[in-house]
Amino acid sequence: MKKDEKLFAVFGNPIEHSQSPNIHSLFAKQTNISILYHSQCVDFDRFFDCAKDFFLSGGAGLNVTVPFKTQAFEFSDEASQRAINAGAVNTLISKKGHIFGDNTDGVGLIVDLDKNLKWKLKDADILVIGAGGATRGIIEPLLCADPSSLTISNRTLSKGENLVSVFSAVAKNANCQLKALPMNNLDGNFDIIINATSASLEGRLPDLDPSIFDGSACYDLMYSSAPTRFLDWARKNGAAKYSDGLGMLVEQAAESFYLWHGVRPETEVVIQKIRANI
Ligand code: NDP
Numbered sequence: 001m002k003k004d005e006k007l008f009a010v011f012g013n014p015i016e017h018s019q020s021p022n023i024h025s026l027f028a029k030q031t032n033i034s035i036l037y038h039s040q041c042v043d044f045d046r047f048f049d050c051a052k053d054f055f056l057s058g059g060a061g062l063n064v065t066v067p068f069k070t071q072a073f074e075f076s077d078e079a080s081q082r083a084i085n086a087g088a089v090n091t092l093i094s095k096k097g098h099i100f101g102d103n104t105d106g107v108g109l110i111v112d113l114d115k116n117l118k119w120k121l122k123d124a125d126i127l128v129i130g131a132g133g134a135t136r137g138i139i140e141p142l143l144c145a146d147p148s149s150l151t152i153s154n155r156t157l158s159k160g161e162n163l164v165s166v167f168s169a170v171a172k173n174a175n176c177q178l179k180a181l182p183m184n185n186l187d188g189n190f191d192i193i194i195n196a197t198s199a200s201l202e203g204r205l206p207d208l209d210p211s212i213f214d215g216s217a218c219y220d221l222m223y224s225s226a227p228t229r230f231l232d233w234a235r236k237n238g239a240a241k242y243s244d245g246l247g248m249l250v251e252q253a254a255e256s257f258y259l260w261h262g263v264r265p266e267t268e269v270v271i272q273k274i275r276a277n278i
Helices: 020-031 047-056 069-075 081-086 105-116 133-144 157-166 168-173 229-236 246-261 268-277
Strands: 006-012 035-041 059-064 091-095 098-102 125-129 149-153 177-180 192-195 217-220 241-243
Touching: 006 020, 006 047, 020 035, 020 246, 020 268, 047 059, 047 069, 047 091, 059 069, 059 246, 069 098, 069 133, 081 098, 081 105, 081 133, 091 246, 105 133, 105 246, 125 133, 133 149, 133 157, 133 168, 149 157, 157 168, 157 177, 168 177, 217 229, 229 241, 246 268
Parallel strands: 006 035, 006 059, 125 149, 125 192, 149 177, 192 217, 217 241
Antiparallel strands: 059 091, 091 098
């Protein structure tokens, strides 16, 4: 490790698919910042030990992915308001050994939808499928983008209902109708449908009536070289446009990079480079 080189990593399980090391290397090159960034597959019951070891050995910052975001929140000595609202952390920063947790997923999604894809969120009827850690991180930023309604549909309905109660005050302030519906009771007419389930990781599809895709814009948080299975399904059932989550991944990484280094990297060129390599 060189003298001015700081140590970063991403923890997850599985982690082989992670593009975070490549993205952060490209950001570092672009901004002339010297970093070492690696990925680490962490045993399911060892997140706390591994994170502690990482920071004790001089780690400056850590990204955290599935399934450790809630544990990363608990691990933080202090957390940002957006991480507290989400109850999940994807970015840890060591400030002289004091660990600060933040959640950049929501910002990443909104920047990708709004700035990169130019999908209109204001007055839109939005459906989010899934109610896990990623959904917790995106609900508030979506509500703040002024949609007309936001529906959460999850395989385990109670988790969706729980998120509705957690975010009901934010929804009221945003004058947005927030509700949870079972997957077999969606009546369609959504402008934007966001797949925030981890079903794609297992090559599976959520149990939805595909007629809901007709005319909508569909976004899958998962990304791959070809359209994901979910997006392919949506396209075949009439989705008007679609995108995977690579842009969100790069944008949330850019926000982490900014938190760590105080510099905002250029993302468009990085999205293109990563897209060409997956
Ligand atoms: P979690 O494990 O916290 O939640 C998983 C969610 O998926 C739950 O709502 C679960 O439902 C649902 N689910 C799992 N399998 C199925 C299935 N077969 N059918 C229907 N629903 C299912 O994961 P996260 O929320 O952290 O992540 C979700 C996805 O988002 C992952 O693919 C992750 O890689 C991706 N992601 C992408 C990001 C990006 O930057 N592009 C950022 C963050 C996440 P139930 O509650 O019933 O178990």
